[in-house]
Amino acid sequence: MSDFSIVQFNIQIGDDLTHNVKPLLHEIKHGLDKLVETGQTSIIDLRSIPLAPGEEDKILSMLGQGEVQAQLNALGLSEVTETQYAGVWIVTHYNDENHIISRFIEVTTMPEILCSQTEDIMAAYSRLTVSLEDNV
């Protein structure tokens, strides 16, 4: 056994093992239609769908990269990217150890998590007020 090697699972990207990839992409298409027609946004949790090794990468590579890429630093890293299809966003949350804790596909004009939150704005207002009082 000189050529001992790690077993390579011979699953190709084109295998479409679970038959979940195409329906998911169609769901995104319907989501875009709904967004234009009624303004309703939709979110798909990628963790809730059984996917074979490689299938998530296949979905991500098909959606591709768009114009916007944002990084958040909130309880660990989060990445928000618009795909090549405007209105389709990938939101990936990481924990402190850079493990993915959740990944969503959001069909929206702007993912909620990117917006400044009212509570934070209020806290910012009082913080700024305090700091101005202290320094001026």
Add this chain to the structure above:
Amino acid sequence: MSEIEFLNWVRGPGFQIAIIIFVAGVIIRFAEILLLGRKPNLAEAKGSEMSSGLRTIITRSIPDKGTFQRSMFTVVAGYIFHLGLFITIFLFAPHILMFKDIFGFGWPSLPTPVVDAMAIVTIIALFAVLIHRMRNTVLKFISTKEDYIVWLVTILPLITGYIAFHRIGMTAPTLLAIHILSVELLLIMFPFTKLMHTFTIVMSRWYGGAISGYRGVKS
């Protein structure tokens, strides 16, 4: 009893009990038939018993033109469900594993969707022969309670197997346990009903042919 306990019981002690009754029953039935013996035939043999017997095993398995035209339905439906039973029992991968565990060897299986389709065809054919039996005056007259019981214990494993495979209505362990239990019922009923024809058919067809062969007549 939890569902897994139920499943473990039918896969263990339950199956053991069924196998004991099945094997003992079949062997005792055979011993009874074979040891009864026949009176020696003092007439001079006018032909070969063996070749006529063997030929009859084959010829009786193929319906002649007259029989086929007279009872086309019985022949066709009969062939379909027997073939279907053979495929679903012996060519389904999980079943072959069971045989392999007992006999020590296995054989290739058919793709699951083929067996799945065959199960449906077999169930339909079995219902068709039942309806035929109940609607045909002569058949109805000569049918006994045993005929209906045999029909029931034959179709139960098919139906429970189909439901277990597609997991309809209940959880998987319960459905699988019910399926195995229905097979155990079949195994227990087997030696004491006309289901014994599975084993005796070759012997009795040979015997019918052998008598004719001895007398030198066509069988």
Add this chain to the structure above:
Amino acid sequence: MTNNSNKEKTLGEVMRSRGVSRRSFLKFCAATASMMAMSPAMIPKIAHALESARRPSVIWLSFQECTGCTESLTRAHTATIESLIFDSISLDYHHTLQAASGHAAEEAREAAMNENWGKYILVVDGSIPTDNPGYSTIAGISNLDMFMQTAAGAAAIISVGTCAAYGGIPHADPNPTGAYSVYDVIKKFSNNQLDGISSATLAKAGEGSVVSKPIISVPGCPPIPVVITGVLTHFLTFGTIPELDHLGRPKAFYGQSIHDRCYRRPFYDKGLFAETFDDEGAKKGWCLYKLGCKGPTTYNACATTKWNDGTSFPIESGHPCLGCSEPDFWDGGGFYKALSMPTENITQTAIYTAAGAAAVGVALGAMNKSKKNNAVAAHNKTTIDDLEK
């Protein structure tokens, strides 16, 4: 252990006081929804509920167990998000994790019980021996007594791990300690079938109060960490117990079998199986049914939630599912025996039966033959004389 002064604050207040931004909180809620297998549409609801949730007291009792469940749980406790869940509960007693020991630890438990009587969550891992109270004791108190006392004041009981949920390995044949699951012990208790329990405990627990406690089972050997935290979070978020199946398991995680959600399922359907662990089929990642996979009869979330931070799950690593989240998985006739195989040695049974039956058959045959011969011998031929009578 956590700081008691935080107990009266809501979770939202605790988080804000630690400088957790609303945006971070939203991220936490999104991760929580994903973890609890909830629709993303639930995220605003979760945010609202968690904002005003109060920190419940949790008492964790470990009985006949291997600490694997705690090991699993602490693996969920790797980073900020999960630790927030733990910061949001008040884990008042866990004899593996707490610093205190002996009487001090038991006093902490009693204090937490008295302070939160009727409101705390009781988490149990390990099965409870019922044969001899001395088989397993903590601080001189038998497992059964401690369980009954603590269960009496609990708002709900969470059975973590297969041992607490079904009896698990201690309950496996021949069950030398008379080990039972939380559910079975309570059922036996209500039927007065227990001898080992002291009269003081009986008086304190009061029959009806323990019997009516909601029990949530989180089986698995060990359970998936996020399933444990998911159930706690559900309770924290909504103050109710999640929807349960017939074995008391949360449907969100145990609603579908491993087989149903397995990415290798298409191979099963096509009849493509690995026959051994190193053949072509195994290398190609084909179905492991023939190698004894219990996926078809096992309900758990491994296939989607996965293990080790979502890296993989047993089948993805090339090993069949053992069925560890089902009752009596230890007594299923062997991990490598396919589900369709009998669990006993049927070949031997058949051979012995055949030998015995052959003897009986010969005897019966001989009896039948002599019966026939007797009948022939007894048969008198009619003669002319008979006719003339």
